[in-house]
Amino acid sequence: MLFKACVESVEELARHSYYLLLREPQLAAQSRPGQFLHIRIGESLVPFLRRPFSLAGACPQRGTLEVIFRLAGEGTAILSRVKKGAVLNCLGPLGRGFQFSASRLPAVLLAGGAGVAPLLFLARALVGKKRRVALFYGAASRDDLLPLKRLLPRETAVHLATDDGSSGYQGRVTDLFAGAVRQGMQPVELYACGPRPMLQVLTKKNEAWNFPLQLSLEERMACGLGACQGCAVSIRQGEKSTYRMVCSDGPVFAAQEVEW
Amino acid sequence: MADLEVKLGPLTLKNPVLAAAGTFGFGEEYASFFPLEKLGALVVNGLTLKPRAGNPPPRIVETPAGMLNAIGLQNPGLKGFLEQELPRLQAGRVAIIVNIAGENEEEYITLAQELSAVPGILALEVNLSCPNVKQGGLQFGTDAANIGSLVARIRRVTDLPLIVKLSPNVTDIAELARAAENSGADILSLVNTLQGMVIDIAARRPFLGNITGGLSGPAIRPVAVRMVYEVYRAVRLPLIGMGGIMQVHDALQFMLAGAGAVAVGTANFVEPCTIPRLIDDLHAFLNTAGLSSLREIVGAAHH
Numbered sequence: 362m363l364f365k366a367c368v369e370s371v372e373e374l375a376r377h378s379y380y381l382l383l384r385e386p387q388l389a390a391q392s393r394p395g396q397f398l399h400i401r402i403g404e405s406l407v408p409f410l411r412r413p414f415s416l417a418g419a420c421p422q423r424g425t426l427e428v429i430f431r432l433a434g435e436g437t438a439i440l441s442r443v444k445k446g447a448v449l450n451c452l453g454p455l456g457r458g459f460q461f462s463a464s465r466l467p468a469v470l471l472a473g474g475a476g477v478a479p480l481l482f483l484a485r486a487l488v489g490k491k492r493r494v495a496l497f498y499g500a501a502s503r504d505d506l507l508p509l510k511r512l513l514p515r516e517t518a519v520h521l522a523t524d525d526g527s528s529g530y531q532g533r534v535t536d537l538f539a540g541a542v543r544q545g546m547q548p549v550e551l552y553a554c555g556p557r558p559m560l561q562v563l564t565k566k567n568e569a570w571n572f573p574l575q576l577s578l579e580e581r582m583a584c585g586l587g588a589c590q591g592c593a594v595s596i597r598q599g600e601k602s603t604y605r606m607v608c609s610d611g612p613v614f615a616a617q618e619v620e621w
Numbered sequence: 622m623a624d625l626e627v628k629l630g631p632l633t634l635k636n637p638v639l640a641a642a643g644t645f646g647f648g649e650e651y652a653s654f655f656p657l658e659k660l661g662a663l664v665v666n667g668l669t670l671k672p673r674a675g676n677p678p679p680r681i682v683e684t685p686a687g688m689l690n691a692i693g694l695q696n697p698g699l700k701g702f703l704e705q706e707l708p709r710l711q712a713g714r715v716a717i718i719v720n721i722a723g724e725n726e727e728e729y730i731t732l733a734q735e736l737s738a739v740p741g742i743l744a745l746e747v748n749l750s751c752p753n754v755k756q757g758g759l760q761f762g763t764d765a766a767n768i769g770s771l772v773a774r775i776r777r778v779t780d781l782p783l784i785v786k787l788s789p790n791v792t793d794i795a796e797l798a799r800a801a802e803n804s805g806a807d808i809l810s811l812v813n814t815l816q817g818m819v820i821d822i823a824a825r826r827p828f829l830g831n832i833t834g835g836l837s838g839p840a841i842r843p844v845a846v847r848m849v850y851e852v853y854r855a856v857r858l859p860l861i862g863m864g865g866i867m868q869v870h871d872a873l874q875f876m877l878a879g880a881g882a883v884a885v886g887t888a889n890f891v892e893p894c895t896i897p898r899l900i901d902d903l904h905a906f907l908n909t910a911g912l913s914s915l916r917e918i919v920g921a922a923h924h
């Protein structure tokens with residue numbers, strides 16, 4: 362669970378977005394789409410807590426892991442400056458990841474901003490299982506879009522949306538997808554990750570569509586293990602609600618059970 | 622060979638490093654990192670009579686060299702603990718101290734009574750100071766007369782070693798320590814978290830769902846060391862010191878100030894193996910310093 366992963370490379374992929382390639386064969390062998398790493402940023406007391414990042418990929422053959430992160434504050438700024446050969450103290454793979462159903466329905470992945478990271482890993486896994494995969498990917502502007510060509514299998518159909526219309530559809534990725542549904546999309550399985558408002562809107566719209574929908578959530582974390590009970594999300598269970606932990610019960614939850 | 626065994630009044634521990642209440646769950650999450658029987662003791666997640674759902678999120682937020690938490694004592698209740706958690710801990714030969722919190726005096730008494738009838742529990746720790754439960758510990762924990770009467774009542778219903786955990790959110794912690802001592806406490810532990818707040822400037826409101834939270838981690842260490850130092854002068858009871866311990870030299874500060882044992886909380890979140898490493902480092906410290914026991918340094922800062 363506790364690994365020293367070696368930094369193979371760090372590069373800026375798009376504005377404020379970084380790609381981190383790590384090597385740790387055991388960790389790579391255990392990692393599944395939707396799981397995350399809890400990374401310690403240096404040894405000093407500021408930043409204090411570990412930082413959680415979804416796995417954007419893991420290759421058991423090469424023993425490597427991929428993380429894609431956006432600059433958000435002090436921790437990610439420090440991480441963007443680590444050098445090749447540095448060693449990162451990682452807890453992982455954490456969380457339970459995406460559920461793979463036996464269905465042969467096409468999969469549609471909806472990504473908002475940095476939320477695309479776990480969906481890249483998922484897309485590769487689904488293509489590996491011979492499932493049809495489409496990615497609907499939204500960002501603020503063209504400069505914020507990751508170069509998906511090198512990150513996705515060729516078989517993935519990509520639909521882009523930007524808030525300013527500088528690339529693809531102008532508007533929200535959820536509206537882009539809603540348009541596709543209106544034009545008569547057949548039943549699909551949905552997987553989504555992104556900012557909370559996006560996931561809320563999507564869940565609401567999906568009440569009419571009723572597609573199976575899994576969401577990867579974020580919440581503030583301390584331990585990452587289920588011990589501190591800090592990363593609670595309210596989950597509906599029949600008539601009642603209970604708190605579940607994003608780190609250990611999630612980060613992936615079925616949309617219809619999440620109470621916002 | 623140096624020996625880490627410590628005696629705190631009626632309580633004997635194989636080493637002086639405890640996992641602090643609420644930071645180690647019921648141990649399960651850490652069992653894959655090291656054998657839990659290594660712990661001096663595991664102070665389990667704060668327990669209430671009935672299950673508690675806890676506070677609305679967000680429950681935690683990072684602060685400089687620390688964090689705020691407002692978990693709100695989410696726990697499975699006494700019955701859930703006895704049925705789902707305790708058997709596993711006993712099978713793993715873990716030294717168990719149960720931390721209890723009540724919504725009123727009666728609940729503390731019932732918890733103490735029922736837990737005293739259960740074999741395999743080493744001691745009770747009474748949480749007088751959880752700031753995150755509306756009716757809970759804090760109101761008891763800041764008034765010497767309340768502490769006195771509550772501790773005296775618990776004392777009457779249990780023969781287990783009785784640890785009273787003090788709140789730092791008070792003007793004079795020595796006065797509270799004396800009240801606990803005079804009412805039959807065997808050991809005092811300190812400190813619990815300091816009340817704090819973070820404001821979300823974009824939303825223009827308090828960040829935590831509970832509005833306020835408890836500050837822990839290295840940020841509070843100097844406050845905690847000072848309080849251990851003051852309480853050591855005020856009472857004769859053995860003390861368990863905590864607040865921001867990450868490494869052996871942090872633990873040594875508490876011991877020199879007067880703590881016979883220490884507890885590690887927030888550091889477990891940063892490094893899950895903090896406690897076993899601390900135990901090894903205390904061994905190494907004794908050997909290097911040519912000491913046979915930690916007794917020789919407890920309270921030495923007062924001489």
Ligand SMILES: Cc1cc2nc3c(=O)[nH]c(=O)nc-3n(C[C@H](O)[C@H](O)[C@H](O)COP(=O)(O)OP(=O)(O)OC[C@H]3O[C@@H](n4cnc5c(N)ncnc54)[C@H](O)[C@@H]3O)c2cc1C
Nearest residue numbers: 412413414415430431433434435436437475478579580683
């Ligand atoms: C399960 C999970 C997976 C994630 N995966 C990715 C990913 O693949 N790529 C990516 O760019 N980001 C991801 N995030 C968000 C990422 O953890 C935060 O952006 C990062 O912690 C910010 O750290 P900072 O020091 O730069 O920012 P600061 O704002 O300075 O951080 C301060 C504190 O807030 C916490 N924090 C800030 N933003 C978030 C957030 N959105 N979610 C949870 N905690 C936060 C930090 O961890 C830290 O404790 C993920 C979050 C979670 C919970």
Ligand SMILES: Cc1cc2nc3c(=O)[nH]c(=O)nc-3n(C[C@H](O)[C@H](O)[C@H](O)COP(=O)(O)O)c2cc1C
Nearest residue numbers: 641642643667690748812813837838864865886887
């Ligand atoms: C997430 C969290 C939960 C806690 N829950 C409890 C609790 O249930 N009962 C209690 O007495 N103290 C609780 N505490 C306080 C700790 O046991 C400890 O007194 C405090 O955090 C200071 O130590 P530290 O700085 O090493 O964490 C909690 C602390 C944290 C961070």
Ligand code: FES
Nearest residue numbers: 583585587590608
């Ligand atoms: S971060 Fe501690 S329980 Fe999820």
